[in-house]
Amino acid sequence: MSDIDNILTSLQRFSWLDYVVFIAMFVMCILIGIYFGFMKKSLSESDYLMGGRNMLVLPIALSLVASFVSGITLLGLPTEVYSYGIQYTYVALGVLAMGVVMGVFYLPVFHNLSITSTYEYLESRFDRRSRMFGSVMFTIMNIGYLPIVIYVPALAFNQVTGVAVHTITPIVCIICVFYTSLGGIKAVVWTDVVQTISMIGALVLVAVKGSLDIGGAGVVIKEAWNSGRIEAPDLDLNPTVRHTLWSQLIGGVVYWTQTNAVSQNMIQRYLSLPTLKSARHALCIFCGGVLLLMSLCAYNGLLIYATYKDCDPLTTKLAKARDQLLPLFVMDTLGELPGLTGLFIAGVFSAALSSLSTCLNSMSAVVLEDFVKPFVKKPLSEKAINWIMRLVVVGVGALCVALVYVVEHMGTVLQLTMSLEAITNGPLFGIFTIGIFMPWINGNVS
Numbered sequence: 001m002s003d004i005d006n007i008l009t010s011l012q013r014f015s016w017l018d019y020v021v022f023i024a025m026f027v028m029c030i031l032i033g034i035y036f037g038f039m040k041k042s043l044s045e046s047d048y049l050m051g052g053r054n055m056l057v058l059p060i061a062l063s064l065v066a067s068f069v070s071g072i073t074l075l076g077l078p079t080e081v082y083s084y085g086i087q088y089t090y091v092a093l094g095v096l097a098m099g100v101v102m103g104v105f106y107l108p109v110f111h112n113l114s115i116t117s118t119y120e121y122l123e124s125r126f127d128r129r130s131r132m133f134g135s136v137m138f139t140i141m142n143i144g145y146l147p148i149v150i151y152v153p154a155l156a157f158n159q160v161t162g163v164a165v166h167t168i169t170p171i172v173c174i175i176c177v178f179y180t181s182l183g184g185i186k187a188v189v190w191t192d193v194v195q196t197i198s199m200i201g202a203l204v205l206v207a208v209k210g211s212l213d214i215g216g217a218g219v220v221i222k223e224a225w226n227s228g229r230i231e232a233p234d235l236d237l238n239p240t241v242r243h244t245l246w247s248q249l250i251g252g253v254v255y256w257t258q259t260n261a262v263s264q265n266m267i268q269r270y271l272s273l274p275t276l277k278s279a280r281h282a283l284c285i286f287c288g289g290v291l292l293l294m295s296l297c298a299y300n301g302l303l304i305y306a307t308y309k310d311c312d313p314l315t316t317k318l319a320k321a322r323d324q325l326l327p328l329f330v331m332d333t334l335g336e337l338p339g340l341t342g343l344f345i346a347g348v349f350s351a352a353l354s355s356l357s358t359c360l361n362s363m364s365a366v367v368l369e370d371f372v373k374p375f376v377k378k379p380l381s382e383k384a385i386n387w388i389m390r391l392v393v394v395g396v397g398a399l400c401v402a403l404v405y406v407v408e409h410m411g412t413v414l415q416l417t418m419s420l421e422a423i424t425n426g427p428l429f430g431i432f433t434i435g436i437f438m439p440w441i442n443g444n445v446s
Helices: 003-011 016-039 045-053 057-068 071-084 086-113 120-125 128-161 165-213 217-226 245-260 264-270 276-308 322-334 340-375 382-407 413-437
Strands: none
Touching: 016 165, 016 340, 045 165, 045 340, 045 382, 057 165, 057 264, 057 276, 057 340, 071 086, 071 128, 071 276, 071 322, 071 340, 086 120, 086 245, 086 264, 086 276, 086 413, 120 128, 120 413, 128 165, 128 322, 128 340, 128 382, 128 413, 165 217, 165 264, 165 276, 165 322, 165 340, 165 382, 217 276, 245 413, 264 276, 264 340, 276 322, 322 340, 340 382
């Protein structure tokens, strides 16, 4: 065995207590699914998909944070900052601008219509063809996105335990499909609440323990400053520059608005709130939560650099891929304290479970409302509706597990995800924006 193999073996010290903490998170999600599946059972389609449109603001806001900040962000953003510096974090300006734009222009339109599928708006505004186009693009996006969501935490788990990626992904997916299909959006939202708290706790834990180990946050900031990783916004107008203030602000507000203001995954939660005012409150909390998590991820990226500046794990092959840097750091930092590594990995999986369950629940809404109901001659029975919604969750979950084999050969996950979202959400964002801001344009072909 080589020296590198010996080091990797010593770092893979996921103790029995770590496994207990890790498994406890999954058990909690299962229990929440059982609770909302049997004790607080959804009595109707609206209850299953929209929570009866009477959900509470804070749980919905935390659910939105958990769904959007997936394991991709938790592992990808520290890697970005470790490799290139904090220039990407100026996208926070785009997040704030998105909150204003969405709250003023987009959210009122959807909330006043009381729709279930976001793409119902396209039919009422244009025609059925537009609605079908939106639903198809959303489906393509989800089927491409979900395997990435599953793959990223599996990669982290592989780094700290040695368990193969394709062993853990089916297990994770089965658990997620179970509580999502059983409890509907209420189970999704309340597991998200637990998972958001787990995510924040895990990131804070890593930041505090890692900083103490190298002499405090001052050392982290000093090393980042000396290496040029703390940098002012780049005002270059050259569009080929990797990140500039203009791409982060202008591109950021477009990117974040397209993924929040017109996506079924996000809008469905806003529509489950009783009033537009409550939806706007949830939006404000969502923006604050996202900025908090992004700040923690960015700091951890600087912390990893300060720790490994003289021994790059990618060069020494301690990390097999860029997105394994944070899990490696966690094992190196928290491995001596039983249970804490398990807590962190549970936090990463929490982010994945949240994104996965949200997408599965949204897919069941879109398939039912856009692909089934418009094409059946007779109204569906309550039993048929329940079967369709749950079968969609199971079928899409199984497909995504299979597609993990493709994702693992496609490069850095943060860039891959942003590219995929731009390809699918970009055209959708354009159509919705035309519908809202250009009333003279209709769906007729001259």
